[in-house]
Structure formats: C-alpha cells, structure tokens
Amino acid sequence: MHIKGKMLDLIISLTKIEETYVAIKNVISDKIQFTKGVPQGGFLSPLLFNLVLADFPFKNVDGQIFADDIVSWAKGRTPEEAQKTMKISVIEAVNWAKLNKMVFSNKTVAMIFNANKRNDLQRLEIDGDSLHIPLVNHTTYLGVSIDLKLNMKLHINNILRETSNIINLLKCLAGKNWRADRSILKLFYTAAVRSKIEYAAPLMAEMCDNNY
Numbered sequence: 001m002h003i004k005g006k007m008l009d010l011i012i013s014l015t016k017i018e019e020t021y022v023a024i025k026n027v028i029s030d031k032i033q034f035t036k037g038v039p040q041g042g043f044l045s046p047l048l049f050n051l052v053l054a055d056f057p058f059k060n061v062d063g064q065i066f067a068d069d070i071v072s073w074a075k076g077r078t079p080e081e082a083q084k085t086m087k088i089s090v091i092e093a094v095n096w097a098k099l100n101k102m103v104f105s106n107k108t109v110a111m112i113f114n115a116n117k118r119n120d121l122q123r124l125e126i127d128g129d130s131l132h133i134p135l136v137n138h139t140t141y142l143g144v145s146i147d148l149k150l151n152m153k154l155h156i157n158n159i160l161r162e163t164s165n166i167i168n169l170l171k172c173l174a175g176k177n178w179r180a181d182r183s184i185l186k187l188f189y190t191a192a193v194r195s196k197i198e199y200a201a202p203l204m205a206e207m208c209d210n211n212y
Contacts, residue, residue: 059092109136
C-alpha cells in the first residue's frame with residue numbers, strides 16, 4: 001500500500017493503545033485495558049481489521065467475510081464428504097488464526113443441508129485440535145434466521161414475534177388516552193417495524209414457499 005512517513009507512524013501508534021475510558025460530561029469511567037484487537041470506534045480500526053483478514057484462507061471451500069463475521073461452505077455428494085472438505089479448511093483457518101494471534105468465537109456453528117434429510121453427524125470434529133464446532137438446525141447470520149429448510153419461515157416468525165409488542169405499543173399510543181400525532185406514529189412504525197420487515201426482503205421473496 002506504500003504507506004510511509006508520519007502516516008505509518010500514526011497507524012503504528014493506533015495499534016499500541018493500551019487503555020481507554022468513557023467520559024460523559026464530568027463523569028469518567030474506570031480505565032479498560034486493551035490486550036487484543038483494535039480500538040472500538042477508532043476511525044482506522046475497520047481498515048486495519050480488514051487488512052488482517054485480507055489473506056484469510058478459504059481452502060477448497062467458498063466463503064464470505066463481513067466485518068468479523070465469516071461464513072464458509074463446502075459441497076459434497078454426501079454429508080461425510082462435505083464434512084471432510086470443511087475439516088481441512090477449518091484446520092487451515094485455525095492455523096492462520098494462531099499465526100495472527102486471533103481466536104474464533106465460541107458461537108461458531110455448522111449446518112448441513114442434505115437433500116436426503118439424513119443427518120447422522122453430531123458435530124464437526126477437528127482432529128488434533130481443541131476446536132469443536134457444534135452442528136445445529138438453525139442459526140442467525142447478519143440478522144437473518146436460517147434453518148435447514150431454507151424457506152425463511154423461521155426468519156418471518158422471528159419478525160412477527162419481535163414486532164408484535166411494538167405494534168401493540170403503537171395501538172396504545174394511537175388510542176384516545178394518548179392520542180399520539182399521526183406523523184409520530186408513522187415515524188415510529190417506519191423505524192421500529194417496517195425496517196425489520198424490509199430487512200432481507202429480496203431474500204425472503206426468493207426463498208419463501210409462497211409470496212408474502
């Protein structure tokens with residue numbers, strides 16, 4: 001990237017910040033020690049983190065990275081064949097993480113999408129390492145709930161559950177006791193309800209059994 005001079009010195013200094021604190025008016029929190037990562041909220045932190053992840057290995061698999069969320073997938077004629085391919089890739093990723101002094105979240109999970117609906121594997125075993133990835137029937141990635149059927153019903157049900165209480169609150173605000181202004185109600189609905197409904201809407205239209 002041809003970074004040098006004072007700009008290089010600035011970037012190096014950002015990586016050496018050892019402690020931080022939060023100040024609200026005249027109240028200052030206790031100091032927090034940094035042992036890993038980049039400063040939260042730092043203007044160069046996203047760029048520095050992306051530079052570290054630039055050479056993340058997807059060995060023999062496909063994958064995507066969004067911020068610190070990493071997803072990879074392998075194909076096979078059987079679940080066992082896909083698992084074998086994924087094991088090789090995960091071992092490579094674990095070695096990369098150790099080299100870069102990073103650790104994977106304990107929230108890491110695996111899913112097997114099998115047309116035959118047979119699923120005998122209980123977890124994705126990594127031989128010779130302490131990392132064990134549990135096999136689950138559903139998970140959430142970037143705010144989208146995913147299950148083995150890939151029909152978005154789980155995601156839609158979660159939206160209904162999350163927005164039902166908000167809609168009930170809007171009904172109360174619109175009642176004769178509160179009589180909230182219509183523009184305020186619309187603003188509240190757009191921000192708290194419609195935003196959840198429209199999130200991943202193109203994906204829902206593509207994957208749902210029926211058009212909603």
